[in-house]
């Protein structure tokens with residue numbers, strides 16, 4: 527049993543911390559939001575009054591925070607308070623450059639650090655079935671893995687520090703682009719007199735097959751478990767897709783890659799999430815349909 531500090535006990539961090547407790551670890555948590563504190567306490571987390579108090583005496587620190595700014599500010603506070611050679615694991619989704627800067631703050635003070643963003647959403651966090659994409663030195667990733675395997679089902683070592691975030695942004699850029707593509711195809715099919723089921727039956731077993739179609743199908747009917755059948759209740763909220771595509775677009779611009787589709791998807795989700803941020807990201811099909819001209 528280890529003492530683990532967990533900072534950020536929100537939608538994702540709350541259930542992740544609960545799974546560490548259920549596996550027998552002593553989890554000391556902090557979150558400034560009282561409702562998150564109460565929920566964590568009910569799940570067996572020892573909630574303390576500050577991030578610095580949480581890390582004191584812990585051998586590992588997990589952060590699950592909203593943005594890179596939050597992570598860097600938090601590291602500035604907690605790194606000096608940590609025991610020597612503490613293992614820092616940041617599972618927030620943040621910019622690659624911020625991830626590398628955060629790791630440098632920790633390693634520069636004699637600690638170990640990996641970035642370990644996740645895929646799988648609140649459902650995966652609760653069930654302990656997340657996928658972790660990890661960046662960092664072999665030994666540090668190996669040290670983090672037994673803990674990640676409690677909170678997740680799959681751990682992929684993606685290379686050097688920051689590469690976990692790189693994998694996350696690239697994956698979600700594929701997802702954003704493919705959801706727009708699938709949604710546009712359904713609306714075009716409707717305009718051409720095709721039923722959604724007929725297009726699904728063809729594309730799901732042909733070369734248009736992808737997760738956005740076969741698991742998170744944006745139109746109701748073909749995949750009964752997709753959010754489209756539940757009034758587009760997330761699932762994966764459009765606001766989070768906007769955030770991830772924004773990070774991907776920043777990386778695209780910084781690297782000079784001519785990723786026009788990625789930039790366009792970021793722009794489309796920027797527009798869509800402005801009014802529909804709490805809707806599942808597949809709801810963009812409704813926006814495309816509404817903006818389609820009368821035939």
Ligand code: NAD
Pocket residue numbers: 533534535536537538539556557558559562577590591592593596600617618619620644645646647648761762763766769
């Ligand atoms: P959330 O807003 O529910 O939780 C973040 C928590 O961090 C909040 O409760 C906030 O009060 C807390 N916090 C802020 N500053 C803090 C500090 N200094 N110390 C301690 N706690 C602090 O967000 P979430 O949905 O849990 O997402 C967390 C991260 O996971 C984000 O980076 C998000 O992009 C990523 N993510 C989310 C999902 C999802 O489906 N929700 C999926 C994959 C990745």
